[in-house]
């Protein structure tokens with residue numbers, strides 16, 4: 001788990017990076033799962049490959065015991081995404097799938113003898 005220290009100057013820079021998370025590169029495995037993101041470096045044209053626990057930037061290499069701004073930005077972006085409400089269509093599809101797999105409790109077919 002990444003601890004966030006709002007007194008750390010990396011935090012403000014991480015917030016700015018997280019605000020631009022829509023422009024990050026997504027690195028996917030063959031199954032299509034996102035395994036890392038490419039966060040732009042302050043050097044134009046460069047991206048750092050970042051996961052929850054690793055980053056290729058100089059700051060992370062120099063201070064491996066600390067969390068660099070890129071890893072902080074990823075933690076912030078993931079926390080924001082987890083807090084987003086699910087679209088109604090996803091909820092309805094999920095409920096429909098659950099209901100279709102259940103056996104009916106009662107029958108609506110009435111027969112008069």
Ligand SMILES: [Zn+2]
Nearest residue numbers: 055057068070
């Ligand atoms: Zn970094």
